[in-house]
Amino acid sequence: MVSIRDLSFSYKRKTVFKGLDLNLQPGHIYGLLGRNGTGKSTLLRNIAGFLFPRSGRIDALGFDPRRRQPAFLQQVFLLPEDFYLPPIPISRWIEHTASFYPLFNIDQFYKYTTGFDIPMQGSMQEMSYGQQKKLLISFALAVNSPLLLMDEPTNGLDILSKSQFRKIIAGAVDEKKCILISTHQVKDLENLIDRILVIEEGRILFDQTIDAIAQRLSFTLSFDPEDTARAFYSESSLKGNALVLPNTEGEDSRPDLEMLYKAIILEGEKVNRHFQEPPPAVRP
Amino acid sequence: MLVASHWAEHRKRYLLSLLAVGGLMAVWYGFLVLIDHFGPINLFIQYATYYCGLFLVGCFYASTIFSELGSKSRAIQYLSLPASHLEKLLCGILFGVVFFFIAFTIVFYMVDIPMVSLANRIIASEKQHWPNSFLPIGSVGVLNIWNNGWAPIIDRKYHFFLFAYFAIQSAFLLGSVYFARWSFIKTVVSLVAFWVIFILYVQKGIAEHLPDGWHGHDLVRWSNNTENGALASLVVLPGIMERIFIFLMQYSIPPIFWIITYFRLKEKEV
Numbered sequence A: 001m002v003s004i005r006d007l008s009f010s011y012k013r014k015t016v017f018k019g020l021d022l023n024l025q026p027g028h029i030y031g032l033l034g035r036n037g038t039g040k041s042t043l044l045r046n047i048a049g050f051l052f053p054r055s056g057r058i059d060a061l062g063f064d065p066r067r068r069q070p071a072f073l074q075q076v077f078l079l080p081e082d083f084y085l086p087p088i089p090i091s092r093w094i095e096h097t098a099s100f101y102p103l104f105n106i107d108q109f110y111k112y113t114t115g116f117d118i119p120m121q122g123s124m125q126e127m128s129y130g131q132q133k134k135l136l137i138s139f140a141l142a143v144n145s146p147l148l149l150m151d152e153p154t155n156g157l158d159i160l161s162k163s164q165f166r167k168i169i170a171g172a173v174d175e176k177k178c179i180l181i182s183t184h185q186v187k188d189l190e191n192l193i194d195r196i197l198v199i200e201e202g203r204i205l206f207d208q209t210i211d212a213i214a215q216r217l218s219f220t221l222s223f224d225p226e227d228t229a230r231a232f233y234s235e236s237s238l239k240g241n242a243l244v245l246p247n248t249e250g251e252d253s254r255p256d257l258e259m260l261y262k263a264i265i266l267e268g269e270k271v272n273r274h275f276q277e278p279p280p281a282v283r284p
Numbered sequence B: 001m002l003v004a005s006h007w008a009e010h011r012k013r014y015l016l017s018l019l020a021v022g023g024l025m026a027v028w029y030g031f032l033v034l035i036d037h038f039g040p041i042n043l044f045i046q047y048a049t050y051y052c053g054l055f056l057v058g059c060f061y062a063s064t065i066f067s068e069l070g071s072k073s074r075a076i077q078y079l080s081l082p083a084s085h086l087e088k089l090l091c092g093i094l095f096g097v098v099f100f101f102i103a104f105t106i107v108f109y110m111v112d113i114p115m116v117s118l119a120n121r122i123i124a125s126e127k128q129h130w131p132n133s134f135l136p137i138g139s140v141g142v143l144n145i146w147n148n149g150w151a152p153i154i155d156r157k158y159h160f161f162l163f164a165y166f167a168i169q170s171a172f173l174l175g176s177v178y179f180a181r182w183s184f185i186k187t188v189v190s191l192v193a194f195w196v197i198f199i200l201y202v203q204k205g206i207a208e209h210l211p212d213g214w215h216g217h218d219l220v221r222w223s224n225n226t227e228n229g230a231l232a233s234l235v236v237l238p239g240i241m242e243r244i245f246i247f248l249m250q251y252s253i254p255p256i257f258w259i260i261t262y263f264r265l266k267e268k269e270v
Helices: A040-048 A090-100 A106-116 A129-142 A159-172 A210-216 A225-230 A257-276 B002-035 B043-062 B072-079 B085-126 B153-158 B160-178 B183-209 B239-251 B253-266
Strands: A002-011 A014-024 A028-034 A055-060 A076-079 A147-151 A178-182 A195-200 A203-209 A217-222 A233-237 A240-246 B214-216 B221-225 B231-236
Touching (some): A002 A040, A014 A040, A014 A055, A014 A203, A028 A257, A040 A055, A040 A076, A076 A129, A090 A106, A090 A129, A090 B002, A106 A159, A129 A147, A195 A210, A203 A210, A203 A257, A210 A217, A210 A257, A217 A225, B002 B043, B002 B085, B043 B085, B043 B160, B043 B183, B239 B253
Parallel strands (some): A028 A178, A076 A147, A147 A178
Antiparallel strands (some): A002 A014, A217 A240, A233 A240, B221 B231
16 A cells, blocks of 8 residues: 655755655554654655655555645545644535545544534634544544544544544544554554554664564563563563563563553664564464 | 635635725725825826735735645645645636736726716816816726726836736745745845846846947847947847747746746645
C-alpha cells in the first residue's frame, strides 16, 4: 500500500530522514512512535504529498504523492495535529466537502459524531478544540479512504473521548484499510495498534507487530536482581522492578507500549538483535 | 463542486466586503457632494474613484485568494481537497478576477448612479453657475468604463488602466501563493523594486548600448539629434512590431503570472 525507499528529507540545514525505508500494508493499524522532533509529522506529510522528498521514492497506493492528483487525495486522508475548520455550520461543511470523497458515508459520519457526543448545531468555530477534533476524526473515518494518516489524534481529547476513539478506530479498520497513527502518547494506543514503528535519527529503528513483540519480549514485575540484570529496560516501582525482558519461556506477554518504547529508545540495537535471533521453542 | 465549496466557505466574508466597499464609496461621494457645489462627482471623479477602488480593493483581494497557504493548518486543509492544482487555480481566478471585477463594477454603479443623480438634483435646485461666469453648471453623466472619453489619452486609446489592473492583480495573485505572510505588502515591495529596475534598465541599460548622440523616446522609437537639438535621424520599429508589443503588454502579462502561480501552487510544500 505504501512503499518508501531510501527517503531523505531535510528542512533547509536540518536533516530529518536519511535513507529511510518503510512498508505499510492494508489491514493494519500502525503506531508511529518517536521523540519530539524526530520527524513523525514530517513522515506523514511526505506520504500525504504535502512535503517532497529530497531524494528517494514514495509510492502510496500506486501514486507519487508529490503530484497530489485528485484520485490520490480521494484515497488518502491526513488528520493533522493542527487543523482548520471553516467558520460555517457543520451541515454546510459536510454538504460541500463530503462530495469530494466518493466513498464518504454520511450514516457512518452521524454514527461517529453520535458516539463522540458532538453537538451538530451552530458554527464549527463555536465548538471547543476537542469537539472540533472529534468532528474531524468522524469525518476522516467516514471518508473511508484506504489510507488514513493521523497525527497526534488523541491530543485535546478527554479521557472518555480517548476511550471512544480507540473503540471507533478499532471498528473502522478492515482488510482494505491502513491506518497510521503518529503519537508520543503511547498509552492512548494500547489495545489499538497491531504494529509498532519507532522512528529515531532519521530512520525506522524498530518495526514489529504486537504479536511478535508479545512472543519475543516479556513485560513483567520482578524483585529478582538476575532478571533486572538481563532486562533490556528496567524501572523501579513500589510493586517491584518493571522489566522488559527477552521472552525465553515462549509465553505470550501483554506488551506495555510505554516500557517497550523506552527499551527501544535506550537499547534499540539490543532489542533489534533479539528479534533477529530465532524465536524460542513454543511449549507444547 | 470546488466553486460551490469556495463560495460556501467564504460567502459571508465576500458579501460583507462588498457591502463595506459600497459604503466607503457612498461616504466618499457624500463627502464630495457636501464640499463641492460646482459639479461634484464629475466624470473624472467617477473615473478616478472606479480605478482607484478597483486597483486598491482588487489587488488586496487578490492577495488573499490563496491566503490559506500562509498557515500550515489551513494549507493542509486546502491542498488535501481532492481537486487538481489547475482546478484550484481556476477557482481562484474565477473568484479573484472574474467575479470580483463583475461584483465591484456592479457595486460601483449601485452607488454611482444614485449619487450622480443626487448631485444633479442639487445642481439643478441651487441653480449654480461656474465661478466668475454666467455659465450654468450642467448635469453630470454616469461614467461608462468602456467608453472613457474623459480618460488620459493613453487610456482612451488602449484601456491602459483596465489592462494594467488585470496585470497587476495577477501579480498579487502570484504573491498570495509565493509569500506565506504579509503577501500584499511584500508584493507591493516586489513590484516597486521590479518597476525601479525596469525603468533603470530602459533609461540607463538600453541607453548605454546606443551609439553616441542617440537616445530612446519609448520602447519602439530612438532618435539622433544634431548639436543644435534638431532631429537628425529617427529609428522606429515597424508598425506591426509596435502593435505586437502593445498586444503582448495588454494581454500576455496576466496569463504569464497565472502560469507561474500554477507551478508555484504545484510545488507548494507545507
